[in-house]
Amino acid sequence: MEQTKELYQETILEHGQNPRNFGSIKKATYSTEVFNPLCGDRCRVYLKTDGDNIRQVSFEGQGCLISIASASLMTEMLGGRTLKEASEIFRYFQGMVKSGNLRKKIELGKLAAFSGIAKFPQRVRCALLPWEAMRPFTKTTKYI
Amino acid sequence: MREDFPIFERKIGGKKLIYFDSASTTQKPKEVIDAVASFYKTANSNVHRGLYFLSREATEIFEATREKIRKFISAEEAREIVFVRGTTEAINLVATTFGKKFVKRGDEILISEMEHHSNIVPWQMVCQDRGAKLKIIPVTDSRELNLQEAEKLITKKTKLVAITHVSNVLGTINPVKEITKLAHKKRVPVLVDGAQAVGHIKVDVRDLDCDFYAFSGHKMYGSTGIGVLFGKKEWLEKLPPYQGGGEMIKQVTFEKTTYNDLPYKFEAGTPDIAGVVGLGAAIDYVTKVGADPIQRHEKELLKYGQEALSSIGGVKIFGRTRNKTGIISFILERVHPHDVGTFLDGEGIAIRTGHHCCQPLMERLGVVGTCRISFGIYNTKQEIDKLKTALLKARDFFHGTN
Structure with a gap:
C-alpha cells in the first residue's frame, strides 16, 4: 500500500479525476494524437501558439489516472511558456520519470508528483503518453 | 496442489503471491521443472541425428512424448502431431502454407469477433497477400458466437474457418463441434485455437472433428517455447513445408530437395527438446490430477469468483455464459484497468489488465x-476473498477523493 501511495500521490489522484484544460481548442495551431498500443489509451493535445510562445494547451482522450493526470499537469505547466522552455521541461520530466531523480536545475512544480513512478517501469509510458504529442513541437529526442 | 508449485514459496512485497494470470501463462509444477533440468543434466543431446547412445535416448524420449500428446488429445496418429514454438507459430504455419496452396483472389477466410490477435493477424496477412477477404462471425450480447450468422457466412467462397475453442477474455467455451459440422457440410476445413482449452477442459480432436488444432505448452503447466499443431494427416500431407532447413528434408542437391515425411516436414531445425520433455511432464501432471477434478475446481472458483466480484458495487463482469472456463473479465467503474492492476500488485495480487490481445x-x-x-x-477460494478485500480497498482509494 505504501508503494502504491507513493505512485498515486494526492496531486495525481486529484488531476487524474478532475483534469484541467480538458477539451479541444478552436483554431488550434497544432493538434496531434498519440496512442499507446499496449493499453489502447489515446490522447489528443491541442496547442495555440503565437510565434515561439505557447498561448494555450488542452487535451482530450481516455486513459488511466497516470496519463490523464500527466496530461492535465502538462497543460497547466506549459501554458504561457516558450517552445524552448517547454522542451526543457519535457526533457527534465522525461529524465525524472525514468530515473526517479528530481534535479533542481528546473522547477518542475506539481510535476514532481511523478517522481515515484520510476519504481513502476510499466507505468512510465502512461506518464509520458501526453508528452509524446508534444515531441514534434518541442523537438525533444527520445530518452531511450 | 499448491505445494507442487515452487513459485508459491516466493513473497511479493512481503506478501504471499496470489497469481490470477494463468490464462497468460500457468505456473510450473516441480515435476515439469525437474524434468527439464534433468534432461539437461543427464540426457542432453540432439534428436534424430546422432548414432550414439545419448542421441538415441533423447530421440526416444522426444518421440514418446509425441505419442503421449497424440493420446492426450485423442489424435489418430503420432505423425499428426507437429512440434512448434506455441499456438501463434502453429496458426502462422497453417496460415502461411494453406494460404500459399489454397487461397486465391476473391476467396474468404472466416474468423470470429472474439479471436486473439494471433488468430486474426496471420489470416489478415494471408488475405492481403492472396487478395482474399477476412469475414467475421459476430459475438452475441450474451457474449457467445452467433451460430446463425456463422452458418450464413460459410459460403462457396470460404476456404477455411479459424476459431478459438475458449475465449481468453470471456472464458466462453465455443461450440467448436457444431461449427466444424457446419463448415464440413460445405467442405470447408476448420482450425481451432486451443491455447485456453488444453489443460483446462478435455480436448478430443477426433470428437471435435477439426482439421487443425493449435495449443501452447506454457498455458497448460509446461515450459514456454513449445507448442503443438495437430493436423489431420490428409491436410498436413497436402500442405507445402513451412520453414526450410535440417530435419525437414530427405535429400538435398543444389537442383532439387525432396521433403521429409510427416511430421518432420514441418519441423525444420533443432527443436526445443527440453521443452518437449517438459510438455510431456506437464501432460503427466495434468493426467495425474485428472481432467474432471481440474474442470470441477475451475468451475467452483469461477462461481465463487463471479459471486464475490458481483457483490462489489461498481464492478461489471463481461461474459456470463454458462459454458465457461475459469476466466473472469471485469471493470471497476470509473477506474482504469491499469490503475486497478497496479493497486492489486501492491497487495501482492497478479492480474492481467488491458486489451488482452483482443482489440x-x-x-x-x-x-x-x-x-x-x-x-x-x-488457486483457492481464500485468494478470491483476498482479491475482494483488495478490490474494495482499491475502490475506496480511487473513488474516495471524488
Missing part, C-alpha cells in the same frame, strides 16, 4: 480494456 473484442464490448483474473489448479 476488436474490446471494441465490441465498448471498453479500452478490462481487468482479467484467470484460474489455475493452485
Whole structure:
C-alpha cells in the first residue's frame, strides 16, 4: 500500500479525476494524437501558439489516472511558456520519470508528483503518453 | 496442489503471491521443472541425428512424448502431431502454407469477433497477400458466437474457418463441434485455437472433428517455447513445408530437395527438446490430477469468483455464459484497468489488465480494456476473498477523493 501511495500521490489522484484544460481548442495551431498500443489509451493535445510562445494547451482522450493526470499537469505547466522552455521541461520530466531523480536545475512544480513512478517501469509510458504529442513541437529526442 | 508449485514459496512485497494470470501463462509444477533440468543434466543431446547412445535416448524420449500428446488429445496418429514454438507459430504455419496452396483472389477466410490477435493477424496477412477477404462471425450480447450468422457466412467462397475453442477474455467455451459440422457440410476445413482449452477442459480432436488444432505448452503447466499443431494427416500431407532447413528434408542437391515425411516436414531445425520433455511432464501432471477434478475446481472458483466480484458495487463482469472456463473479465467503474492492476500488485495480487490481445473484442464490448483474473489448479477460494478485500480497498482509494 505504501508503494502504491507513493505512485498515486494526492496531486495525481486529484488531476487524474478532475483534469484541467480538458477539451479541444478552436483554431488550434497544432493538434496531434498519440496512442499507446499496449493499453489502447489515446490522447489528443491541442496547442495555440503565437510565434515561439505557447498561448494555450488542452487535451482530450481516455486513459488511466497516470496519463490523464500527466496530461492535465502538462497543460497547466506549459501554458504561457516558450517552445524552448517547454522542451526543457519535457526533457527534465522525461529524465525524472525514468530515473526517479528530481534535479533542481528546473522547477518542475506539481510535476514532481511523478517522481515515484520510476519504481513502476510499466507505468512510465502512461506518464509520458501526453508528452509524446508534444515531441514534434518541442523537438525533444527520445530518452531511450 | 499448491505445494507442487515452487513459485508459491516466493513473497511479493512481503506478501504471499496470489497469481490470477494463468490464462497468460500457468505456473510450473516441480515435476515439469525437474524434468527439464534433468534432461539437461543427464540426457542432453540432439534428436534424430546422432548414432550414439545419448542421441538415441533423447530421440526416444522426444518421440514418446509425441505419442503421449497424440493420446492426450485423442489424435489418430503420432505423425499428426507437429512440434512448434506455441499456438501463434502453429496458426502462422497453417496460415502461411494453406494460404500459399489454397487461397486465391476473391476467396474468404472466416474468423470470429472474439479471436486473439494471433488468430486474426496471420489470416489478415494471408488475405492481403492472396487478395482474399477476412469475414467475421459476430459475438452475441450474451457474449457467445452467433451460430446463425456463422452458418450464413460459410459460403462457396470460404476456404477455411479459424476459431478459438475458449475465449481468453470471456472464458466462453465455443461450440467448436457444431461449427466444424457446419463448415464440413460445405467442405470447408476448420482450425481451432486451443491455447485456453488444453489443460483446462478435455480436448478430443477426433470428437471435435477439426482439421487443425493449435495449443501452447506454457498455458497448460509446461515450459514456454513449445507448442503443438495437430493436423489431420490428409491436410498436413497436402500442405507445402513451412520453414526450410535440417530435419525437414530427405535429400538435398543444389537442383532439387525432396521433403521429409510427416511430421518432420514441418519441423525444420533443432527443436526445443527440453521443452518437449517438459510438455510431456506437464501432460503427466495434468493426467495425474485428472481432467474432471481440474474442470470441477475451475468451475467452483469461477462461481465463487463471479459471486464475490458481483457483490462489489461498481464492478461489471463481461461474459456470463454458462459454458465457461475459469476466466473472469471485469471493470471497476470509473477506474482504469491499469490503475486497478497496479493497486492489486501492491497487495501482492497478479492480474492481467488491458486489451488482452483482443482489440476488436474490446471494441465490441465498448471498453479500452478490462481487468482479467484467470484460474489455475493452485488457486483457492481464500485468494478470491483476498482479491475482494483488495478490490474494495482499491475502490475506496480511487473513488474516495471524488
